[in-house]
Amino acid sequence: MQVRAKLVAANWKMNGSRADNERWLSTFCAASPRCQTVVCPPYVYLPQVLQGLAGTRTEVGAQNLCALAAGAWTGEVAAEMLVDVGASWVIVGHSERRSAYGETDEIVATKLERALAAGLRPIVCVGETLEQREQGQSQQIVVAQLDALLRRCGVAQLARGAVAYEPIWAIGTGRTATPQQAQQMHEAIRARLAAADAVSAAATRLLYGGSVKPANAAELFTQPDIDGGLIGGASLVAADFLAICEAAAR
Numbered sequence: 001m002q003v004r005a006k007l008v009a010a011n012w013k014m015n016g017s018r019a020d021n022e023r024w025l026s027t028f029c030a031a032s033p034r035c036q037t038v039v040c041p042p043y044v045y046l047p048q049v050l051q052g053l054a055g056t057r058t059e060v061g062a063q064n065l066c067a068l069a070a071g072a073w074t075g076e077v078a079a080e081m082l083v084d085v086g087a088s089w090v091i092v093g094h095s096e097r098r099s100a101y102g103e104t105d106e107i108v109a110t111k112l113e114r115a116l117a118a119g120l121r122p123i124v125c126v127g128e129t130l131e132q133r134e135q136g137q138s139q140q141i142v143v144a145q146l147d148a149l150l151r152r153c154g155v156a157q158l159a160r161g162a163v164a165y166e167p168i169w170a171i172g173t174g175r176t177a178t179p180q181q182a183q184q185m186h187e188a189i190r191a192r193l194a195a196a197d198a199v200s201a202a203a204t205r206l207l208y209g210g211s212v213k214p215a216n217a218a219e220l221f222t223q224p225d226i227d228g229g230l231i232g233g234a235s236l237v238a239a240d241f242l243a244i245c246e247a248a249a250r
């Protein structure tokens with residue numbers, strides 16, 4: 001059986017301040033997480049977080065990127081700029097961007113291509129709404145989201161980063177998918193990837209996201225196809241994020 005190193009990523013979303021980030025970094029850096037970790041602050045704090053984590057094994061990512069090449073696009077940030085400032089990862093297609101900013105499967109796939117072309121490691125997100133789950137369409141929806149990505153890039157490229165399954169009904173709601181619900185979907189995702197490229201599928205990290213907390217992380221991370229997590233709310237508290245990393249390392 002393939003052994004995949006656990007990966008835990010912090011998605012701070014639109015939270016933080018220079019002072020809060022300083023406190024977070026000093027708590028976080030006093031410990032050394034025993035699994036691979038990535039921190040994704042808002043764009044403007046990338047330099048501060050990169051500096052704060054310099055010399056540690058924790059890497060830094062952005063939460064988004066522009067689907068277009070650098071140029072006259074007011075307010076946007078290009079993949080190459082993220083690389084230029086020192087980011088090595090980027091979250092692509094988070095459900096908040098899909099729903100609030102109109103990112104379609106095609107836009108997400110284009111962003112994925114841009115990220116890969118620039119040498120960034122993508123954490124690409126998929127997940128269904130509550131309504132879709134209640135109608136029994138979860139797998140169909142998630143597989144369609146994956147297929148849109150696979151039409152543009154190979155599984156080996158996805159394996160450079162990770163795929164995050166984030167059921168929308170579990171994000172920021174305190175309502176976590178059960179380990180069984182999450183495992184079932186992760187298994188379906190891996191099967192879909194394996195149908196395209198079995199070797200790369202076995203090497204691709206599949207992260208679970210949606211109300212992961214220190215109290216539920218260990219049980220989620222013991223599922224065979226859950227290779228870590230994408231952590232929102234709980235990642236804002238350094239001690240909680242560290243506890244989740246520790247659960248992944250065990």
Ligand code: PGA
Nearest residue numbers: 171172210211231232233
């Ligand atoms: P949450 O967010 O942990 O606050 O539910 C996860 C995410 O949206 O990445």
